[in-house]
Amino acid sequence: MNSEQALNRYTLRLADNALILAQRMLELVAAGPELEEELANANFALDYIGQARMFYSYAAEREGQGRTEDDFAFMRDEHEFGNLLLLEQPNGHFGDALVRQFLFEIFYRHLLDALTQCADQRLREIAARAIKEVDYHCRHSSQWMIRLGDGTGFSHARVQASLDDAWRFTGEMFVADDVDKLMQDGFDGPDLAAIHALWRRDVGKVVAEATLDLPADEWMADGGKQGRHSEHFGFLLAEMQYLQRSFPGATW
Amino acid sequence: MVATDVSKAQVMEWLASVPDPEIPVLSILDLGIVRDVDVQSTVTVTLTPTYSGCPATEVIESSVLAALKQHGVDDIVIKRALSPPWTTDWISADGREKMRRYGIAPPTPSKQVACPQCESLHTERVSEFGSTACKAAWRCRDCLEPFEYFKCL
Numbered sequence: 001m002n003s004e005q006a007l008n009r010y011t012l013r014l015a016d017n018a019l020i021l022a023q024r025m026l027e028l029v030a031a032g033p034e035l036e037e038e039l040a041n042a043n044f045a046l047d048y049i050g051q052a053r054m055f056y057s058y059a060a061e062r063e064g065q066g067r068t069e070d071d072f073a074f075m076r077d078e079h080e081f082g083n084l085l086l087l088e089q090p091n092g093h094f095g096d097a098l099v100r101q102f103l104f105e106i107f108y109r110h111l112l113d114a115l116t117q118c119a120d121q122r123l124r125e126i127a128a129r130a131i132k133e134v135d136y137h138c139r140h141s142s143q144w145m146i147r148l149g150d151g152t153g154f155s156h157a158r159v160q161a162s163l164d165d166a167w168r169f170t171g172e173m174f175v176a177d178d179v180d181k182l183m184q185d186g187f188d189g190p191d192l193a194a195i196h197a198l199w200r201r202d203v204g205k206v207v208a209e210a211t212l213d214l215p216a217d218e219w220m221a222d223g224g225k226q227g228r229h230s231e232h233f234g235f236l237l238a239e240m241q242y243l244q245r246s247f248p249g250a251t252w
Numbered sequence: 253m254v255a256t257d258v259s260k261a262q263v264m265e266w267l268a269s270v271p272d273p274e275i276p277v278l279s280i281l282d283l284g285i286v287r288d289v290d291v292q293s294t295v296t297v298t299l300t301p302t303y304s305g306c307p308a309t310e311v312i313e314s315s316v317l318a319a320l321k322q323h324g325v326d327d328i329v330i331k332r333a334l335s336p337p338w339t340t341d342w343i344s345a346d347g348r349e350k351m352r353r354y355g356i357a358p359p360t361p362s363k364q365v366a367c368p369q370c371e372s373l374h375t376e377r378v379s380e381f382g383s384t385a386c387k388a389a390w391r392c393r394d395c396l397e398p399f400e401y402f403k404c405l
Binding site for chain 1: 378
């Protein structure tokens, strides 16, 4: 793999992260606990769909084989998706979904920030556009972490359990594989070790204010970026890709 | 008509009649999303999206095509510019006034949002998120009217 190929793969991973998280959030539409959250969730999911489209369109242009954003989203199999395992985990209860957003968004915010400085112009531009949206996503999920953690004994215990449960999926974000390294060396891409430190600082601050305990780093799951997904992912794709699988090429 | 017969000013005037599909009292010029118009052998209109996932983006692109075709321009290229990213600072003063008259409080850096109906500053936020990504739900505590506020971005 050369650095140009790594950039293609990297762009697809960014697209897959945004799309798969959006798909999970869209499963919650019309199931929000209150009106404001219902609207926030749908608005945020739309932001992620928009970001996924920008990344997929760029990946399609770079590949130059006539594939479109829709082909990437709807006509690929599990092993071809490079999203993080964290994002494909089932929604669970509100605290579970919130913790997933929170842990990812703080990471994604710093990743986009680093991408605004990378050597690839288009990724720089998409990152500068997306970061404005992810800023308010971070603010929102951080507020909820504090509200639930520092809320009642019941909400505290529930969200602590969600945090403990999700923690094993966070290690993968910071393990640089060949694609990450080529992106870093070839295009001044994100330094995942530096982002890890920033993430720990920001997550730690919110978790402390929420009176929660930061889980210990024990065994971490990985493989999502390389296309080795958890058992939930096939079901997610089966629902998301149903139409194009049943009626290939359908448009409206 | 071939594109070289039209001037940039003429094209801008035509674009001033293309409405934003979600807030139709605003034109796409009021909204500040037309970044450039270049008239050569083709007319190139550069637009920037407001939010990444804004569903209005594609409607706006087809409205621009339709508006220019209606005036006889056939060679049109629509470009999307992501950088610099759109900000509510680009909404024109005229656009803000139209928005207010339409019943939407325009974006303000101040924490106090004036009611678009009675201009009272005695208002409160009901929900940070509203019917579209760009708006929040507010209510006036004097005239009691609920209203939408166009958030700063």
